[in-house]
Amino acid sequence: MGKSATSIRFAAVGDIHVNKDSAGTLRSFFAQAAEAADALLLCGDLTDYGTAEEAHILAEELGACSVPIVAVLGNHDYESGTPEIVVETLTRAGVRVLDGEACEIEGVGIAGVKGFAGGFGRGSLGAWGEPAIKLFVKEALNEAMKLESALAKLRMPRRIAMLHYSPIDGTVEGEPLEIYPFLGSSRLEEPLLRYPVDAIFHGHAHRGTLEAKTISGVPVYNVARPLLLRSRPDMPPFRVVELPR
Numbered sequence: 354m355g356k357s358a359t360s361i362r363f364a365a366v367g368d369i370h371v372n373k374d375s376a377g378t379l380r381s382f383f384a385q386a387a388e389a390a391d392a393l394l395l396c397g398d399l400t401d402y403g404t405a406e407e408a409h410i411l412a413e414e415l416g417a418c419s420v421p422i423v424a425v426l427g428n429h430d431y432e433s434g435t436p437e438i439v440v441e442t443l444t445r446a447g448v449r450v451l452d453g454e455a456c457e458i459e460g461v462g463i464a465g466v467k468g469f470a471g472g473f474g475r476g477s478l479g480a481w482g483e484p485a486i487k488l489f490v491k492e493a494l495n496e497a498m499k500l501e502s503a504l505a506k507l508r509m510p511r512r513i514a515m516l517h518y519s520p521i522d523g524t525v526e527g528e529p530l531e532i533y534p535f536l537g538s539s540r541l542e543e544p545l546l547r548y549p550v551d552a553i554f555h556g557h558a559h560r561g562t563l564e565a566k567t568i569s570g571v572p573v574y575n576v577a578r579p580l581l582l583r584s585r586p587d588m589p590p591f592r593v594v595e596l597p598r
Contacts, residue, residue: 367396367556397427397517453499523565
């Protein structure tokens with residue numbers, strides 16, 4: 354599919370969970386995404402354990418993608434304690450990995466951050482009590498501040514945000530209620546209200562809801578690949594969103 358003079362298409366997917374057995378299994382998937390869109394957004398949990406081997410396999414598979422690629426990491430990409438190796442490997446493969454930074458693709462600004470957990474609305478964990486609880490909440494606040502910093506850099510009229518954790522509870526509906534606090538945080542929504550965007554993408558909630566909206570009415574897309582596979586079995590497991598140029 355050729356480029357449109359009036360719009361730009363983003364294909365978004367998260368939770369690919371590449372492992373040592375993934376070699377040779379994703380090239381056609383990424384080629385299909387490149388054919389359907391002008392850019393590919395990868396919303397975290399790109400690998401299963403965050404190992405150098407998994408990152409290398411992912412980089413090889415992404416060689417089939419002929420459009421710009423922007424990514425954020427997810428919690429699985431931190432499992433081995435060396436997320437910098439995942440970032441370095443993907444960067445060498447031409448992927449732009451965002452962690453509180455912003456970039457631009459064909460006039461559309463993109464702000465990206467991993468995000469963190471903590472719960473939503475009245476169910477949000479407060480920074481009170483033991484030091485470990487305060488550190489947990491501080492991590493969510495730090496991720497929200499990184500997102501705000503990235504959003505503040507965007508000066509173009511069209512803007513999107515990409516995360517791994519959800520900024521709203523609407524797209525985690527369908528998950529067991531008891532794990533809601535670990536799927537995202539309302540603190541991530543706050544900067545998105547101060548710095549409006551056209552669309553928000555995240556993953557992480559494999560059994561959540563495909564789409565919901567922020568308090569201000571901005572569409573939020575849950576692009577976790579397991580959710581897309583289950584919810585739309587007759588369609589490729591990525592979400593294409595089109596924005597006017």
